[in-house]
Amino acid sequence: MTIPDSLPFTETAAGAMRWLSQHHGGSKMVIEEDRVATFGEVDRASADLAKALLSSGVGKGSRIAFLFPNGIDFAKVFFAITRIGAIAIPVNTFYKAPELVWQLNHCDAQMLITIDRFLHNDYLARLDEGLVGLAGQGDEILLESTPYLRKVVVRTTGGQVPAWAEEIEAFTSLGASVSDSMLCAVESTVVPADQLCVLYTSGSSATPKGVVHSHGALLRRTASVGADFGIGPEDIVYNPSPFFWTGGLSNGLLSTVLNAGAVMTEERFDAPRTLDQLEKHRVTVAVGWPHFAASLRAVPDFSKRDLSALRGGILTPLLLGNELGDPGLTATGIGMTESVAQHTYGEKDPLPESLRGAYGRPAPGIEQMIVDVDTGLAVPDGQEGELCIRGYSVMQGYYKKEREETFRADGFFATGDLGVIRDGFYFFTGRRGDMVKTGGANVSPAEVRNAMLGIEGVQECFISGLPDPDKGEVVAAAVVVHPQADLTAETVRSELKAVLSSFKVPQVLKLMRPSDIPMLPTDKVDRRAIIGLLQQQAG
Structure with missing residues (x-):
């Protein structure tokens, strides 16, 4: 297996950032509603923070956790950490105190760089709650509960910084003692084989796993993804996936900016405000979940909006009123x-x-x-x-x-x-492990789902097994019906019986409208809630 053709820059975070700043320095890199940062500005800001990290003893292989929502600060901190060979470890912004402490321990972070609060989340309070004895610490931390953690650096949104943390602007000023030539010397030691980041899986079915990626692998692959989708300097991409997961970091931020495009972010999805931003910033590629499109089209003045810059992304045909057609006609990834x-x-x-x-x-x-x-x-x-x-x-x-x-x-x-x-x-x-075992037979949820999606009027469906005293499990399905469709449970079962063995036809069937789908704060479907609804339906 060979490594793909090389990129126009050295395949490290520093190589990418310097090349992009040199060739596209004045171009937009990250748009955060009314804030805009160019490639040159992110390069300079990340370099300043990188110098401060060096002055505090951080270097190649140091493990630095950081907690920021999508936006300019995420990009600055990510590149500051990685350009000097330290390992970036994004933290889930939805984490509660026990989850936050668990990740800090698991990844052996020696430093946490964090925003103080975001939406309803107070991260300093969560750290205080989760780390026993933190309140009595100074800005050099030494706790048995997190034995590697030595420092917390905070970007404040107006609140006070506790004694056990250091404000990010004051911390960044420490980098004044590090010269530009010293920073370049450090960056030159980083090679594509070095570890770039540890990305944690969502942990939807088990404890999250820390996935280790190198500079070369992650940068080559994400640049390739963007290039394959035709992303270039003229593009502005909307992708609301959280940057702390691979869907946002790889398919959103990096696949866009490594091809000199700009990524548009927002504090949270809010249909009227999001629509304003799509129009104002002339977004060319819109990615997201289908229910986003329904919410955007429901904005009262949607028909008057100018979205003519849109040319690609899964939301674009839904927003412009074009039919996606049969999803089975073209292979997805x-x-x-x-x-x-x-x-x-x-x-x-x-x-x-x-x-x-x-x-x-x-x-x-x-x-x-x-x-x-x-x-x-x-x-x-x-x-x-x-x-x-x-x-x-x-x-x-x-x-x-x-x-x-x-x-x-x-x-x-x-x-x-x-x-x-x-x-x-x-x-x-x-x-593996998803099979429903009913009456001694195995049923593949994917097979039932595919058959269900072949029924006219079915927009989506969720298949699960429910405990049954006689059969062990029975097949259950939550079926999302298109708003204009007129389907009954009897019709659905009748059509399924024509293509599936009888033991595969859901015994428990709940019909839903798109607006009834329970969602998590992450904008993922709440499958536990769906199983609860199916259990209620089963009685």
Whole structure:
């Protein structure tokens, strides 16, 4: 497996930032509602903070956690940490005190750089709550509960800085003792193979895992993603995914700015205000969840808005009133934190009948293999098994996990996704452990979902197993019906019986409208709440 062609800059954070500042210094990099930062401004601000980090003893391999919402400060701090070879560890802005302390401990952070508050979240109060004995500390911390943590640096939004923290402007001024030439000397020691960041998975089904990526792998892959989508200096991209997860950092921030485009962020999604920003900043690519489009189109004066700059992104056809068409006609992509971004690529042209429903072919630099879930041996084309991937953009490993715990002996990573490879295309069929076992038979939720989506009027559906005293489990489905559709549970079951065995047809069926879908603060579907609704439906 070879490394893709090199980028126009040295494949390190410093190499990228300096090249972008030199060639696009006056161009917009991050738009945060009414605040705008250019590439040159982010370069200078991150360099100043990097010097302060050096003066405080931070260097290559130092583990620096940082907690900021999407925006200019996130970009500045991320590049300040990584340009000197320290390892950036983004922290989830939704974390409560126990979760925040858990990550600081797990990642062995020696410093936390944080905003004091965001929306209804008071992070200083959460640190005070979670770290026993913190209140009695000075600005050099020494606690048994977080034995590696030595300093907390805070950007305030108006409040006071506690004795155990240091305000970021005062901290940055310490960098005055570090010369530009010294900063360049440090940056020159960083190489593409060095660790860039540890990204934590969402932990939706288990404890979050710390995914380690190198400079070269993450920067090459994210730059490639942006280039493949045609992102360039004239683009302004709206992507509301949180930057602390790979969907926001890789597919949002880095894939855009490494191709000299600008990324537009906001404090939170608010349909009227978001619409104002899309129009004001002449956004060209709009990415997000489909229900965002419905909310934006519901703004009373939507029809009078000028969105003519839009040319791409999943929200664009929904906003402009174009039909997305049958999603099975063109292959989509699929990815995960462990592969930086998509490890399969979609197709722009319609697929032949035999390949519809595919998730694309391997992304450049990625190998795929399907193995038997019991034996671990490769299976022939067309046979279901677990997807394994190998390639330059696959993570270096999980933090605090042995390589042998993470990778197969042949270097492949077992994704946990079930699927089939046919004619080079990958078809997703489910997740290991997701199977519903009813009356001694296994039912794939993905198979039921695909059949459900083939029914006219079904917009989305969520399949789960519910405990049953007689069968062990029964198949249950929450079905999101298009607002203009007139479907009944009887109609849905009747159509499913025509294409599925009877034991696969959901015994518990709840019809919902798009506005009824329970959502988490992260704008992900609240699957636990959906299971609760299905349990209520089952009685």
